Structure formats: structure tokens, C-alpha cells
Amino acid sequence: MQGTTMDGGSKDIATRTGEATAVDYDVDGIRRDFPILAREVHGRPLVYLDNASSAQKPRAVIDTERAVYEEEYANVHRGLYWLSERATDRFEGAREKVRRFINAAHGREVIFTRNATEAINLVAASWGRTFLEAGDEIVISEMEHHANFVPWQVLRDEKGIVMRQAPIGDDGEFLMDAFAKLLGPKTKLVAITQMSNVLGTVLPVADIVRMAHDVGAKVLIDGCQGVTHLPVDVQAMDCDFYVFSGHKLYGPSGIGVLYGKEELLDAMPPYQTGGDMIRSVTFEKTTWAPLPNKFEAGTPAIAQAIALGAAIDYLTGIGMERIAAHERDLLTYATQRLSAVDGLRIIGTAPGKASVISFDLDCAHPHDVATIADRAAVAVRAGHHCAQPLMERLGVPATTRASFGLYNTRADADSLAEAMEQVRRIFAR
Ligand SMILES: *Cc1c(COP(=O)(O)O)cnc(C)c1O
Numbered sequence: 001m002q003g004t005t006m007d008g009g010s011k012d013i014a015t016r017t018g019e020a021t022a023v024d025y026d027v028d029g030i031r032r033d034f035p036i037l038a039r040e041v042h043g044r045p046l047v048y049l050d051n052a053s054s055a056q057k058p059r060a061v062i063d064t065e066r067a068v069y070e071e072e073y074a075n076v077h078r079g080l081y082w083l084s085e086r087a088t089d090r091f092e093g094a095r096e097k098v099r100r101f102i103n104a105a106h107g108r109e110v111i112f113t114r115n116a117t118e119a120i121n122l123v124a125a126s127w128g129r130t131f132l133e134a135g136d137e138i139v140i141s142e143m144e145h146h147a148n149f150v151p152w153q154v155l156r157d158e159k160g161i162v163m164r165q166a167p168i169g170d171d172g173e174f175l176m177d178a179f180a181k182l183l184g185p186k187t188k189l190v191a192i193t194q195m196s197n198v199l200g201t202v203l204p205v206a207d208i209v210r211m212a213h214d215v216g217a218k219v220l221i222d223g224c225q226g227v228t229h230l231p232v233d234v235q236a237m238d239c240d241f242y243v244f245s246g247h248k249l250y251g252p253s254g255i256g257v258l259y260g261k262e263e264l265l266d267a268m269p270p271y272q273t274g275g276d277m278i279r280s281v282t283f284e285k286t287t288w289a290p291l292p293n294k295f296e297a298g299t300p301a302i303a304q305a306i307a308l309g310a311a312i313d314y315l316t317g318i319g320m321e322r323i324a325a326h327e328r329d330l331l332t333y334a335t336q337r338l339s340a341v342d343g344l345r346i347i348g349t350a351p352g353k354a355s356v357i358s359f360d361l362d363c364a365h366p367h368d369v370a371t372i373a374d375r376a377a378v379a380v381r382a383g384h385h386c387a388q389p390l391m392e393r394l395g396v397p398a399t400t401r402a403s404f405g406l407y408n409t410r411a412d413a414d415s416l417a418e419a420m421e422q423v424r425r426i427f428a429r
Contacts, residue, residue, distance in 0.1 A: 025326045030318070031407045033058040044377035047415045052197045052225060052356050052403030053381055055250045057311070064310035065252060068303040076302055077276060077293070091302055094309030095292070101312045102223075102242065103233040104259050108291035111258040111265070112300050116224045117147040119243035119258035120191075122271040122295065123220055124151035127241075128189070130269055134160035136188040139217075141166040141174060141203075142393045143196040146386040148222040152191060162186070168393065172199035172348035180211060187217040194226025198385045198401065199348025200331075200356035202230070209238050218264070224248055228405070229327060229354045231320040234259050246304065250406075251311035255304035258295070265291050272297040315406075323406045327355040330404045334413035338402075341420045343428065347399055355404040358385075361420065363428040366400040372426060373400075373419040380416070 031037050036056050039046055048056060068090070074083040076091045092107070099107045113119040128151075132138075138152050142165050156163045166179040183190075190212040195202045205226075209219045220241040223232060227244040234242050241264070246255040260268075270277055270288055277297040279287040288294045315323065334357060338344055343362035361369055366382035373380050381401045384391045391397060402416055 025322055027326065027407065027409055031409075033060070033314070034407055035059055035062070037407060041377040041379075042375055047376070047378040047412045049402040049404065049408065049412060049416060050379050050381045051228070051405035051408070052248070052385075052401065054247045054253070055228065055405050056407070057250055057252070058314050060314045061251055061307045061311045065303045065307040068306050073303065075299055087302060090306045090309075091300070094305045097309040097312045098257055101232070101316065102227070102257075102259055103235050105235060106262060109259055109262050109265065111260065111292045111295045112305050113243075113256040113258050114254060114301070115245040115247070115256035116222065116243045117245075117256075119241075119256050120147055120220070120222070121151050122258055123241050123243075123260070124155050126268040126271045126295075127218075127264065128152075128155045129159070130267075132159055132161055132188055135162065135186060137162045137164060137184070137186040138189045138191060139164045139166055139179070139182050139187055139212075140191050141179075141193065142168045143172070143174075143199060143201065143387060143390045144191075144193055145197055145222065145224065146388070147224075148191055148193060148220075149389065152189075165389070166192070168199075168201070169350070171350050172196065172201045172353070173350035174201060174203045176204065176207065179208070183211060183215045183217065185215060187212065187215050189218050189220065191220040191222070193222040193224075195229065195354055195356075196348065196387075196390075197225050197356065197403075198358050198387050198390055198399065199350065200353035200358075201348060201350040202226070202352050202354050205239065206237050213238070225354070225356070229324055231324070240264055246308040246311065249308070249311055250314065251308035252301075252304040255301045255308050262291065265295070270294055270297065274298050276300075318406065324354075326406065327404055327408075330408055330410065330413060331355045331357070333410050334402065334404065334416065337413050337417035338420065341417060342424060344420060347394060347396065356401060357403075358399040358401045360396060360399060361423060361427075364423050364426075366398040368427065369400045369420070369423050372423045373416070376415060376419045376422065378415050378419045 034056050072086050074087045076088040095107045095110050098110050164182045167175050194205050212219045218240040221239045223242050223244040228248050240261050242259040247253040274297040277289050277294050279289050345360045347358040370380050370382035383398050
């Protein structure tokens with residue numbers, strides 16, 4: 001990749017938006033790696049701004065998944081023939097790529113799941129059911145995704161656990177002092193997001209982990225958004241569990257990751273039972289396989305895991321720091337552009353936030369906003385973003401959300417702002 005332009009759009013758009021940036025980042029070259037970005041929607045070039053929900057896939061990921069099926073596919077772990085050994089090597093190779101990407105100490109601490117939702121349910125069902133009892137406390141935040149809320153609520157009702165919500169400020173900032181006050185000897189788990197999928201707020205997770213450990217609590221970090229925008233080092237963070245989904249990390253759907261510290265995973269009972277997760281089975285008794293297999297019952301998502309490895313290779317080839325710098329620039333630019341739209345209020349302005357912009361337009365419901373935007377081929381999400389408790393806290397039924405990824409451009413932000421002006425022309429009187 002060469003070149004230094006930030007704008008992926010045509011020359012007149014580049015001129016219109018004015019300044020270039022100092023970041024050396026070939027976004028045009030990156031865009032060419034994503035076949036879907038070349039397509040049109042309603043006769044106009046696609047402007048994809050729903051990355052927080054799911055990201056598009058580079059050719060390297062698509063080609064890897066196809067190549068697995070065309071050249072190297074067989075079931076993993078049990079085969080004694082060449083093809084199965086080859087598929088197993090590639091599947092375990094993908095685990096090693098994940099391990100390195102998040103800097104886990106061992107591959108056996110990396111469990112493949114379907115997605116982050118399944119990873120959190122695994123921890124709730126296995127660790128939570130085994131080690132929590134009535135009166136124990138779980139601390140979450142007001143901005144959790146339902147995936148990091150409902151499993152704990154179900155456990156609460158099942159076991160008589162107490163659940164506490166760490167509050168946020170009106171700008172979406174995580175309030176550390178208020179969080180500290182919720183911690184105590186009864187706190188057994190802090191389950192918290194690294195970055196809000198609605199507000200873009202980035203939480204000081206290393207500090208949160210330290211404070212939780214000081215009172216003897218374990219910490220689960222929901223890394224779904226964080227892992228796509230920030231370099232992750234689970235050992236430096238010192239979290240006990242870390243979860244994310246492949247599909248938001250430019251990889252396939254159907255594959256996710258649970259990282260857990262070995263001693264915790266070792267002490268936990270299996271989440272699902274069946275094939276591939278046993279040491280021995282007799283009619284009287286079954287013993288479990290060692291990590292990570294104990295938590296990977298049944299045939300896994302083989303090609304998807306291998307293609308997730310390709311996504312990680314692709315991202316590390318560019319560099320997470322450089323992606324983060326590009327996205328910071330875009331966030332600043334898009335925030336300026338949207339702020340200039342009459343009646344548009346950005347929801348979530350915490351310092352250090354990352355590339356998600358939720359907003360409210362005073363003249364139209366978010367669903368109408370997203371529908372008008374779609375006519376201009378601008379894909380944004382409208383709704384509660386799987387965070388209804390947060391909507392309640394913010395006092396809004398829904399927001400419109402634009403979320404930026406590594407291939408988005410200033411021209412995309414311009415298209416979004418223009419679509420919002422169009423909404424005003426239609427709805428505001
Ligand atoms: C998307 C998301 C989830 C759920 O991810 P799935 O892939 O649907 O399991 C959980 N938490 C956050 C913060 C998310 O953005």
C-alpha cells in the first residue's frame with residue numbers, strides 16, 4: 001500500500017472537504033481490499049457506517065474461507081489422515097494468531113465460541129453457576145450491551161445474586177468514583193464493556209481490573225468494540241475473562257472468542273458436553289479433556305476460525321495503532337460535520353471516545369432518519385442498539401448511530417452529513 005490520502009472519494013469531494021491529514025494511511029488501497037465497498041445501493045456507491053454492528057470482510061478473509069473448503073477441509077482433532085491433520089494445524093494456527101493478537105499467555109486460554117454472546121453465556125453458566133451464591137454481587141455498567149446484561153440478570157434471578165450498575169455521566173463518561181463506591185467484599189464479578197457500542201466511550205479497563213482485584217472480584221471485559229479499535233493485551237490488562245466476536249473484527253460470522261485465565265478455566269465445569277471435549281467416556285463416568293477442548297464440545301466452526309486468523313493477519317499487517325489513528329481523525333472530522341447540522345445533538349461526548357457517533361435529530365424519529373439515509377446508500381443503524389437500559393438512562397427511545405471502521409473516509413462522513421441535511425429538508429418546517 002502506498003499513498004497518503006485520507007479521502008476515498010472523488011477529487012471534487014476531496015477538494016470540497018478541504019484539508020488533507022498527516023496520517024500516512026492508504027485508505028484507498030484498503031478500500032480495494034473489501035469487494036463489497038465497490039457495490040452500489042439504490043444506484044449510489046455504498047457508504048457503510050454500521051461497523052459497530054458488523055464489519056465488512058477483506059478479500060483475504062473471503063479467499064481464505066473459500067480455500068479451506070476447496071483445498072483443506074476435513075473435521076479437526078480426530079483424523080489420522082493427511083487432510084484432517086492439515087485442517088487441525090490450520091485451526092490451531094488460528095488459535096495461535098488470536099493468542100498473539102490479544103497477548104494471552106497460552107493457546108489453551110483461548111476458547112472458540114460462536115460469538116461474544118455465547119462466550120459470556122459460557123462464563124455465566126459455568127463459572128457463575130459454580131462459584132456465585134446468594135448475596136454475592138455483580139457490578140456491570142449502565143452502558144452494557146444486552147449480551148453482557150441479560151445472562152447476569154438470569155443468573156441473579158436464579159441464584160439470588162445482587163446486580164449493581166455503575167453509572168455514567170450525561171456525556172457518557174464512565175464515573176470511576178461512583179464505580180469505586182459499588183465495590184466491596186461482596187463483589188465477586190465486574191462484567192463490563194471496554195468500549196460502548198452506543199456512545200463510543202472507552203473505559204479505563206486496566207484501572208477497573210486493578211480496583212476489582214483489590215476487593216477480590218474477578219473481571220470479565222466485553223471486548224466486542226474495543227478489540228476492533230484498540231490494541232489489546234489481556235496480560236497487561238490483567239482481566240480474568242475477555243470476549244469478542246469475529247464478525248466485528250472483519251472476520252466471519254459464527255466465530256467468537258473467550259479468553260480466560262488458565263486457573264479459572266481449569267476450575268470451571270464444561271458449558272456444553274458431547275464429542276470432542278472428553279478424555280474418556282464409560283457408562284459410569286466421563287472425564288473432561290484438557291483446555292481448550294473442554295469448552296469446545298462438538299465440531300467447531302472450522303473454516304470460520306481459520307478465516308478469523310486471516311482477518312487478524314490483515315489487521316496486524318496494517319497495524320492496530322495506525323487503524324486507531326485513522327479512526328480518531330475520522331471521528332473528529334465526522335463530529336465536526338454532524339455538529340454543523342441544525343437540530344442534531346450528539347449523544348456521547350466523553351473525552352477519549354472512539355469511532356461511534358450516536359445522535360438525535362430534533363425533526364425526525366431515528367427510524368425515519370435511517371430510512372432517508374439509506375436512499376442515499378448511507379447505511380446507519382437506528383434503534384436501541386441492544387442497550388435498552390442505556391436508552392432509559394439517556395431518556396431517549398432510540399438513537400441513530402454511525403460507526404466507523406478502518407475503510408471509512410472523510411467522504412463517507414460528508415455523505416452522512418449531507419443525508420442528515422436531506423432529512424431536515426424533508427421533515428423540518
Ligand atoms: C455486538 C456486541 C455484543 C454482541 O456480539 P455478538 O456478536 O452479537 O455476540 C456484545 N457487546 C458489545 C459491546 C457489542 O458491540
